[in-house]
Amino acid sequence: MNLDFDAVRRAQRRLEGLARRTPVLTSAHFDALAGGRVFFKCENFQRVGAFKFRGAANAVFSLSDTDAARGVATHSSGNHGQALALAAKLRGIPATVVMPDNAPRIKRAAVEGYGANIVFCAPTQADREHTLAAVVAKSGAHVVHPYEDWDVMAGQGTAAAELCAEVPDLDLVLAPIGGGGLISGTSVSVKALAPGARVIGAEPAGADDAWRSLRAGRRVTDVKPDTIADGLRATVGENTFGIISRLVADIVRVDDAAIVRAMRLVWERLKIVIEPSSAVPVAALTEHAVDAQGLRVGVILTGGNVDLDRLPWQSVQIDIPPG
């Protein structure tokens, strides 16, 4: 298998009435900062609050009735887990999400809220995969990988397809890179619909495995992620790296301080709630890691799931009385 724009087109038809067509916002303030025209594709308004619903729903609704009846499964305590849970609920099939037993209560509650079964495992990659394999052996569930799955990538590509349809003549499209599913779908859509535009990926400096991989010409998998952008700590996949190598013009890196500043600026100026991962390509613009001078730039804002009690720009001042 592989990914082509026909697969994205099929995903678009499949997602009609399931996924939201999210709005595109603009801001004179960001235009001035970037020196070009910036168009924000707001996937924070997508169902479950993130673009991940597109890929998960495309994968779930691509299954034959027979396969679907056995259910779907994944290991993810983040947006993909919630997205798969909701997609399965909408199709009326069971979903199992394998989650480390130290996952935050708020994430368990979200997955449970969409009616999925949670199976806990020890917080190691080995036990996670072992536990998922046990789930599959018992139920015959179809595993939906968060980014290596071709149907997932095709679903993620529908966001950029909508953006290119709504905003003609883009010169540049920016998206963050975690495992690489979003940028893979994005670059296939942009190549088909805005062939003159470049696609550039943005990574946190503390989780720059895709940047290193692109420079090395092979997957670098030994980066220990250390970044506030919790949605981008995954390692780029084999399938996704193949597409990135072919279609992505460049990858740039931004540090966590710039990510937090960009996130706050989006909240202040665009009046929308985005999570740190979404702010990574924004920071690439505001820090001029990407030259956008005079260009029409699309930015995929990936999601808006944050803990409103713990915002990253709030360092609590604690005054301890002397004595």
Next chain:
Amino acid sequence: MNLDFDAVRRAQRRLEGLARRTPVLTSAHFDALAGGRVFFKCENFQRVGAFKFRGAANAVFSLSDTDAARGVATHSSGNHGQALALAAKLRGIPATVVMPDNAPRIKRAAVEGYGANIVFCAPTQADREHTLAAVVAKSGAHVVHPYEDWDVMAGQGTAAAELCAEVPDLDLVLAPIGGGGLISGTSVSVKALAPGARVIGAEPAGADDAWRSLRAGRRVTDVKPDTIADGLRATVGENTFGIISRLVADIVRVDDAAIVRAMRLVWERLKIVIEPSSAVPVAALTEHAVDAQGLRVGVILTGGNVDLDRLPWQSVQIDIPPG
């Protein structure tokens, strides 16, 4: 003078290309809470981050060239001050904003950022009016009152006019009440475009002068406002109360705790930044102060200007070590 829908129509034409046509958002979560279908008109995405730009711009662009040349003035340290400053800048005329000398630095900076002159006064109503009168005596500037001005009210009515055009068959429209400018324009638009719909105002329990006035059948002006909804601390005006008495079906009240809960829920579920005043009609729905069962309900979300360092749901836990 008075306010009729023709004035709103003229304002719509005047504001074309000046004010944003803001999006309408929906959320299954809020539909379930309210028991109906809820349509949020997002004026937090308006220029200067609040609906106030509509009224201020309509007033500024209604002036003859001769009158406009002498400039405009107001006393407001809030959204109206910023809105008037930007409207004047866009018309290329001077604006003066009278502001108490204890106004937060962030508000001064915003008004200065739009190029207005600031004249400081003592933080009393008397000195505020005295200082504004002195500005007018010297410059001949046209005073744009934040809500008693008929052009301001007509401008505010364009938000509901857009909402009614985009969402047919509304049964109910909710808006907050401070001085009453927004609900006056709203009720005139709704009466013209959705004659079957009721308009209900929402007030903080700690600033319920319009609620008291409606029940007394005359303006009650001795309420000392005490509410987190800083945009709604003004006293309902004579002009606005006349319209409210005729066209508003009811006014309901919600307490500050409910306002903060509703504000947070909007951030979490709609992924947008709104200020406490915007959350007042939302709280009226979530607290069932208004019965929306089975109804199609429009809600004007008035603005999104908040201090991101001080969110009202954050009570800092300070652990002082024993000893």
